[in-house]
Amino acid sequence: MAKRRAARRANDSAAGAVDLASPAYTPSELGAIGKVRGTIRLDGVVPVDTTPITVDNKVCGTHVPTAIDATATGLGDIIVWISGVTTGKALPINRRVELSSENCQLDPRVQATVSQSAVNVFNDDKALHTLVFLEASTGDTIQRMPFFNSGQVVASEKLAKHAGVVEVRCVQHPWSRAFIATFNHPYFAVTENDGKFAIDSLPPGSYTLNVWHEGMKEPITQAVQVAANGEATVDLAIKLP
Numbered sequence: 001m002a003k004r005r006a007a008r009r010a011n012d013s014a015a016g017a018v019d020l021a022s023p024a025y026t027p028s029e030l031g032a033i034g035k036v037r038g039t040i041r042l043d044g045v046v047p048v049d050t051t052p053i054t055v056d057n058k059v060c061g062t063h064v065p066t067a068i069d070a071t072a073t074g075l076g077d078i079i080v081w082i083s084g085v086t087t088g089k090a091l092p093i094n095r096r097v098e099l100s101s102e103n104c105q106l107d108p109r110v111q112a113t114v115s116q117s118a119v120n121v122f123n124d125d126k127a128l129h130t131l132v133f134l135e136a137s138t139g140d141t142i143q144r145m146p147f148f149n150s151g152q153v154v155a156s157e158k159l160a161k162h163a164g165v166v167e168v169r170c171v172q173h174p175w176s177r178a179f180i181a182t183f184n185h186p187y188f189a190v191t192e193n194d195g196k197f198a199i200d201s202l203p204p205g206s207y208t209l210n211v212w213h214e215g216m217k218e219p220i221t222q223a224v225q226v227a228a229n230g231e232a233t234v235d236l237a238i239k240l241p
Contacts, residue, residue: 015136015165015179016217022083022163025185027090030201034226036082037198038234040191040211042068042075053104055172059127060104064175067109067214068240074195075238077110079181079212081188082199082224089201091186096120097160099168099178101129101147106168106178108190110214115184117160123147130171133159136179142166179214204228215241 051064069076097113099106100122123129129147133156134140145154159166160182168178181188189197204226212219224232 013134013136013139013165013167014177014214015167016212016215018136018165018181018212018216018219020081020163020165020181020183022183022185023086025085025091026087028087030089030203032204032228033089033201034204034228034230034232035198035200035202036207036209036224036226036232036234037196038236039073039195040075040078040080040197041073041195041235041237042070043237043239046070051175053173053175056104056127059125060173065105067177069109069193071193071195074191074193075213076191076193076195077108077213078191078195078197079110079112079179079188079210080191080197080199081112081181081183081210082185082202082207083210084208085185085187085202088203089186095160097180098122099180101125101131101170101176104129104170104173104176106131106170106176108178110179110181110190112181112183112188112190113160114186115161115163115182116157117182118155118157119159119180121145121154121156123152124150126150128172129176132169132171134167134169136165136167177214202226204230209234211236211238213238213240217241 095117170176
């Protein structure tokens with residue numbers, strides 16, 4: 001594995017100890033399959049962030065938005081994945097994802113992809129941004145991207161090269177963060193704000209389901225049993241730090 005260019009710093013990542021590495025994955029022809037679907041809900045209330053914004057107010061607004069995307073029905077921006085899968089459906093052909101800066105917020109805040117994906121990064125703000133991409137597990141810097149003008153685009157093949165979580169920060173606007181989770185298998189999902197997810201085309205078997213939201217030190221796990229042509233359902237209410 002090629003060694004990433006890194007600049008060591010104190011590791012204060014909000015990704016905690018999230019290990020996405022898994023055994024080598026090999027696509028195979030599938031016979032009978034099953035799926036896992038469910039809903040992740042917030043156990044508690046969404047906190048209000050009263051931190052004032054003191055720079056670029058015309059672009060960024062006046063107060064830091066909450067990092068929790070929750071509704072009455074569910075919790076969004078949750079990464080859900082099956083760990084330990086070694087064979088199954090084919091990896092996606094399209095391996096390109098996007099990240100944009102708009103109103104001093106990174107969108108999407110949380111996304112997941114497969115290894116060897118390219119990342120297109122857009123700046124839609126009339127403001128100076130310097131985005132720093134960090135390997136969450138070590139705190140090392142993978143890449144820095146300065147943006148000076150609205151409409152700039154930078155493409156990178158460094159960010160989602162290997163399995164793991166990349167945390168994105170803006171130097172000028174420290175509340176602006178995003179997370180890119182990279183897997184070496186296709187059995188993952190990110191919940192929408194209704195908290196729902198689905199992971200399909202799983203070979204029958206016993207699995208461990210992992211659930212993670214930024215700020216959690218480690219994922220929540222739950223055993224699931226997937227039957228041939230069956231569907232395992234999950235309904236979780238989780239507390240956030």
